[in-house]
Amino acid sequence: MAAALEIAGLSLRFGGLTALNALDLALKPGEAIGLIGPNGSGKTSLFNVLTGHHAPDAGSVRLDGNETAGLPPPRIAALGVARTFQNLRLLRRLSVYENLRAARHARAPWREALWQTPAARRREQDAMISLLALFGLASKTHEMPEALTLVEMRQLEIARVLAAAPKLVLLDEPAAGMTPAETDRIIRAIAEHLLPGRSAIVIEHKVQLVTALCPRIAVLDAGRKIADGPAAAVLGQGEVRRSYFGAASC
Amino acid sequence: MDGYTISVLSNIGLFAFLAISAWILLIAGEISFGQQAYFAIGAYSGGIATAVWQWPFAAGVVIAVALGAAVGALVAWPTMRLSGLHYAIATLAFAELTRASLNVFTYRRDIEGFATGPDGANGFGDIRWVYEAGIEPGAYLAIIAGCLGAVIGLVALMSYGRGMARLRIVGEDPILAAMQGLSVTRTKIAAASLAGGIAALGGALYAHLATYIEPAQFSVMTGVHALAYGLIGGLGTVLGPILGVLIDIGLLESLRVFAGYRMIVFGGLVVLVLIVRPRGLLDEPTMRRVQAWLRR
Ligand SMILES: Nc1ncnc2c1ncn2[C@@H]1O[C@H](COP(=O)(O)OP(=O)(O)OP(=O)(O)O)[C@@H](O)[C@H]1O
Numbered sequence: 001m002a003a004a005l006e007i008a009g010l011s012l013r014f015g016g017l018t019a020l021n022a023l024d025l026a027l028k029p030g031e032a033i034g035l036i037g038p039n040g041s042g043k044t045s046l047f048n049v050l051t052g053h054h055a056p057d058a059g060s061v062r063l064d065g066n067e068t069a070g071l072p073p074p075r076i077a078a079l080g081v082a083r084t085f086q087n088l089r090l091l092r093r094l095s096v097y098e099n100l101r102a103a104r105h106a107r108a109p110w111r112e113a114l115w116q117t118p119a120a121r122r123r124e125q126d127a128m129i130s131l132l133a134l135f136g137l138a139s140k141t142h143e144m145p146e147a148l149t150l151v152e153m154r155q156l157e158i159a160r161v162l163a164a165a166p167k168l169v170l171l172d173e174p175a176a177g178m179t180p181a182e183t184d185r186i187i188r189a190i191a192e193h194l195l196p197g198r199s200a201i202v203i204e205h206k207v208q209l210v211t212a213l214c215p216r217i218a219v220l221d222a223g224r225k226i227a228d229g230p231a232a233a234v235l236g237q238g239e240v241r242r243s244y245f246g247a248a249s250c
Numbered sequence: 251m252d253g254y255t256i257s258v259l260s261n262i263g264l265f266a267f268l269a270i271s272a273w274i275l276l277i278a279g280e281i282s283f284g285q286q287a288y289f290a291i292g293a294y295s296g297g298i299a300t301a302v303w304q305w306p307f308a309a310g311v312v313i314a315v316a317l318g319a320a321v322g323a324l325v326a327w328p329t330m331r332l333s334g335l336h337y338a339i340a341t342l343a344f345a346e347l348t349r350a351s352l353n354v355f356t357y358r359r360d361i362e363g364f365a366t367g368p369d370g371a372n373g374f375g376d377i378r379w380v381y382e383a384g385i386e387p388g389a390y391l392a393i394i395a396g397c398l399g400a401v402i403g404l405v406a407l408m409s410y411g412r413g414m415a416r417l418r419i420v421g422e423d424p425i426l427a428a429m430q431g432l433s434v435t436r437t438k439i440a441a442a443s444l445a446g447g448i449a450a451l452g453g454a455l456y457a458h459l460a461t462y463i464e465p466a467q468f469s470v471m472t473g474v475h476a477l478a479y480g481l482i483g484g485l486g487t488v489l490g491p492i493l494g495v496l497i498d499i500g501l502l503e504s505l506r507v508f509a510g511y512r513m514i515v516f517g518g519l520v521v522l523v524l525i526v527r528p529r530g531l532l533d534e535p536t537m538r539r540v541q542a543w544l545r546r
């Protein structure tokens with residue numbers, strides 16, 4: 001089977017700093033891969049390139065055979081890439097409902113900017129509210145994001161990814177700041193609703209989450225891939241232990 | 251209604267177009283000090299259409315709106331890449347350029363024995379369609395109100411559909427908007443075009459009420475007021491900029507309590523509101539509460 005995502009020789013520099021260094025990574029359709037690595041190793045930068053926020057300095061990114069490296073973010077989003085944000089990126093001035101609906105505007109025809117039939121609007125409302133219900137947020141539909149807990153905000157971001165109906169899902173530390181119990185809940189939500197039928201890259205420092213969701217793990221260190229393989233094997237490697245757990249435990 | 255009330259209400263209505271125009275760009279995340287340029291473009295093109303070309307009034311209004319929208323889009327195309335302060339200065343520069351151009355713009359034709367049309371800094375008089383058609387001030391106020399109602403209705407439609415949501419998303423977080431698939435440039439060009447058309451509509455209506463227009467009327471202060479109306483009235487609803495106009499023209503000017511000090515009082519009010527409520531009286535949280543209350 002052809003790869004769903006094929007990254008080859010990808011490099012990204014910020015001035016003198018090399019955030020990504022000749023990175024190769026391929027994902028099979030439906031595959032979920034865990035991406036780990038110490039702080040500043042380039043994980044978020046990879047997502048920024050994959051979503052078009054940064055244009056890479058070298059290399060290629062193929063999504064279902066389409067070259068996306070250097071395309072502007074809206075074009076890449078249209079090809080089916082959606083992400084969450086390590087530092088959360090919700091629209092403070094819009095309700096939870098409008099935050100979720102933000103994922104749907106681009107794929108709707110332009111005339112709907114002016115006129116959405118009441119029936120279409122109701123259909124969309126029902127779809128959005130049942131999405132929120134999946135994450136236990138139905139009662140918060142009309143709240144502002146600031147009324148949500150951290151866990152709920154992360155869940156809303158994940159629901160927003162789902163609302164975009166993407167082919168490739170990019171999750172940036174979806175359980176950051178969560179207790180083990182909360183982490184368990186988010187693992188279940190991701191596994192049940194987000195991963196089936198999609199390719200995914202999951203950045204996470206929590207081994208509990210990575211191993212639960214991703215049979216395969218890749219490790220970044222200073223922008224380079226230093227390991228890639230079955231989760232158990234990768235986590236057992238001495239180099240990974242030194243570079244990753246050594247750095248992360250400080 | 252007496253003549254004075256009608257003229258105050260007409261004034262409020264005309265300024266509302268300009269205020270809504272600046273408000274739309276505020277929603278899309280841009281500060282424009284130059285919407286008076288589109289008001290001027292609407293006034294001049296609408297006036298030329300009826301007074302010089304002798305077109306019917308409705309055609310003059312349509313051409314004004316079309317021209318305002320087209321110039322709005324055209325100016326936005328290069329300037330939307332600028333951000334914040336730079337965009338604000340570019341709009342200011344464009345407006346002053348427009349005013350300077352009108353100062354030297356002469357286009358006169360002989361209409362029934364009189365040279366009619368814009369005459370540079372001397373202005374453009376005899377825009378008499380409304381009077382020749384025998385439309386009373388009260389009836390013209392109804393026309394202004396009808397056009398304003400149409401603009402409010404358009405924004406209401408956009409709020410019901412996806413238009414306003416698109417503008418608000420792009421205005422609040424363009425990076426997120428782009429990753430959600432929205433083209434930030436295209437959205438902002440659309441906003442600028444809409445804003446240009448609305449200001450031009452107000453300008454065309456203004457020219458036919460005033461019958462005489464001159465470049466000096468479309469100064470920076472006009473644009474600054476238009477911007478301030480949205481900022482004090484609130485960014486949560488299209489009624490916000492109208493509330494701003496009501497406070498300034500309806501209250502401060504008409505009541506004459508602050509005669510002579512009006513600009514100082516208004517300036518102080520703007521500063522006070524911006525400190526206490528940065529997004530105006532009818533800001534987003536207020537509108538959210540109103541909606542929650544309506545849902546009950
Ligand atoms: N926009 C930017 N401009 C300049 N340098 C940047 C930018 N974004 C990231 N960097 C740098 O690139 C390197 C990689 O950062 P990145 O955010 O990708 O790391 P990360 O692996 O996600 O780290 P963390 O685990 O802390 O989230 C860091 O040194 C960071 O300071």
Ligand SMILES: [Mg+2]
Pocket residue numbers: 043044045086
């Ligand atoms: Mg990161």
